[in-house]
Amino acid sequence: MSSFDFDVEIQRHLDVLRTLQKPTGVFTASAHDVQTGYDKAWLRDIYFMTLGFLETGDLPVVQKAAKAFLTLFVKHKDKINWAIEHKPHEAWQYIHARFHPETFEEYWEEWGNSQNDAVGEVLNLVVELELRGASVIETDEEREMVQKIVDYLVALEYWHDEDNGIWEESMEVHASSIGSCVAALKKAKQLPWLHVPDDAIALGEQALRALLPRESVTKFADLALLSLIYPFAVTTEEETKKILENVEYHLTRDRGVIRYKLDRYYNRNEDGYSEEAEWCFGLSWLAIIYAERGDKDKAYYYLRQAQKTVTPEGLVPELYYSHTDNPNGNTPLGWSESMYVVALKKVQEMKG
Numbered sequence: 001m002s003s004f005d006f007d008v009e010i011q012r013h014l015d016v017l018r019t020l021q022k023p024t025g026v027f028t029a030s031a032h033d034v035q036t037g038y039d040k041a042w043l044r045d046i047y048f049m050t051l052g053f054l055e056t057g058d059l060p061v062v063q064k065a066a067k068a069f070l071t072l073f074v075k076h077k078d079k080i081n082w083a084i085e086h087k088p089h090e091a092w093q094y095i096h097a098r099f100h101p102e103t104f105e106e107y108w109e110e111w112g113n114s115q116n117d118a119v120g121e122v123l124n125l126v127v128e129l130e131l132r133g134a135s136v137i138e139t140d141e142e143r144e145m146v147q148k149i150v151d152y153l154v155a156l157e158y159w160h161d162e163d164n165g166i167w168e169e170s171m172e173v174h175a176s177s178i179g180s181c182v183a184a185l186k187k188a189k190q191l192p193w194l195h196v197p198d199d200a201i202a203l204g205e206q207a208l209r210a211l212l213p214r215e216s217v218t219k220f221a222d223l224a225l226l227s228l229i230y231p232f233a234v235t236t237e238e239e240t241k242k243i244l245e246n247v248e249y250h251l252t253r254d255r256g257v258i259r260y261k262l263d264r265y266y267n268r269n270e271d272g273y274s275e276e277a278e279w280c281f282g283l284s285w286l287a288i289i290y291a292e293r294g295d296k297d298k299a300y301y302y303l304r305q306a307q308k309t310v311t312p313e314g315l316v317p318e319l320y321y322s323h324t325d326n327p328n329g330n331t332p333l334g335w336s337e338s339m340y341v342v343a344l345k346k347v348q349e350m351k352g
Contacts, residue, residue: 006348010056012314013341017052020334021061022101025068030318030330038318038330041101043069044166047121049334051231052341059134066129067136069122072104073145080148084155088114095119095152097168112164114171116156117227120180123149124232127187127194147195150188153181154200159207165216166224167259172216176224178207183232208234213242215260221246222260226285230292244289247282255309255320257282268322275322280309281336284343291346303347306340316340 020027022041029045030038046065053061073080073095080095088094094114096106126146129136137143158181165174182204189196208228212235215222225243228235235243251258256278259265266277287302310316316336317327 006344010341010344010348013316013337013344014052014056014058016315016332017049017334017337017341018061020049020332020337021064024071024102024104025064026072026099026101027065027334028101029335030333034329036329038333039101040098040107042098043095043118043122044097044115045335047118047125049338050125052338054128055342055345059129059132062125063129063134063136066125068104069126070136070142070145072099073122073149074141075104076106077141077145077148080145080152084148084151087155087157091164094163097164112168112171114161114163115165115168115177116153116158116161116163117166117174117177117180119149119153120158120177120182120184123153123184124180124187127184127191130191131187143193146188150185150194150196150200153185154197157203159200159203166227167265170216170218172218173207173211174224175208175211175215176222176227178204178211179228179232179234182208182234186234205234212239213246219260221250223247223251223257223279223282223285224259226282226289229289230285244286248286252282252286253278254305254323255283255325256280257286266319266321266328268324277319277321277328279319279336280306280316280327280333281339283309284336284339287343288339288346291343291350294350296350299347299350303343306343309336310340 026041027046027049028039029042032039050062050065083093091113096113097115097118098107159178160173162171162173163177164171166176182201185196185201188194214220215225229240258276259279263276268275283302283306287299287306290298290302315332318330318333318336320327
């Protein structure tokens with residue numbers, strides 16, 4: 001990769017990401033005119049899309065997205081207050097995972113909206129900017145809302161709350177959801193004006209230790225577990241090694257990483273079993289983690305694999321159908337573009 005121009009490639013994919021940001025500040029999951037439903041805005045996708053800009057130092061783009069998060073949450077303040085007081089027991093009572101990118105209205109069709117990791121990610125981003133001296137909190141109402149996000153996660157008792165998880169599927173306790181909340185609350189604890197109960201962090205860490213290296217009762221290896229290593233950094237060295245071993249051995253494919261075994265989403269086989277889709281951002285994710293661990297050989301290997309997922313048009317898809325060079329319609333996927341940017345930046349920064 002000696003002749004490879006990292007700076008040019010990084011800018012090219014940041015430019016793709018910029019096409020997905022609406023004037024409101026939020027990013028749509030894929031292109032604005034896509035027919036798959038990915039023209040909506042997801043809390044989680046927006047968070048992961050900001051990482052490419054955070055890592056490359058383009059804070060104004062990140063601030064615009066974080067400000068939109070605060071505006072969204074303030075808009076739905078009454079619902080959040082109710083959830084803090086009563087604790088949700090139906091998916092629709094949780095903070096919704098998706099919303100309209102221009103009106104900030106929630107979508108009300110049936111959906112797996114209990115996604116605690118996504119709420120943790122919103123808190124993580126707002127606090128991160130605060131700690132960097134790039135605050136987007138301007139009103140008393142916004143300041144109060146940051147505390148309410150903490151209170152919401154505590155009211156849920158997120159450390160043993162069954163949710164739909166990153167993949168918006170089965171209701172169970174997910175390590176990736178717990179880890180997102182632990183990371184956010186630990187970061188929030190650094191702000192003197194926020195009240196974060198010590199137990200809220202300790203109970204989350206205990207739950208993680210008990211569950212890891214599994215993602216859940218039903219999934220022992222899951223792509224979502226990589227989030228606990230990057231960006232959340234809540235795993236022990238032993239847990240990190242085991243998660244990487246399981247993901248690489250069981251889930252890694254040529255054009256991506258399958259989310260978990262027997263994943264039926266975009267599965268090529270009608271039986272839904274044997275041909276799981278290969279998610280492109282998984283390769284970038286592994287490159288990022290190995291770059292941070294100083295393992296140059298593996299970081300470069302996974303970055304080269306990630307490069308092969310870029311289409312002739314210069315876009316990173318959501319996924320490729322199993323053992324094919326056919327991407328699905330969510331091309332580009334903002335999350336994939338962002339993780340590829342982070343991988344490029346991390347590998348570029350490796351010494352030597």
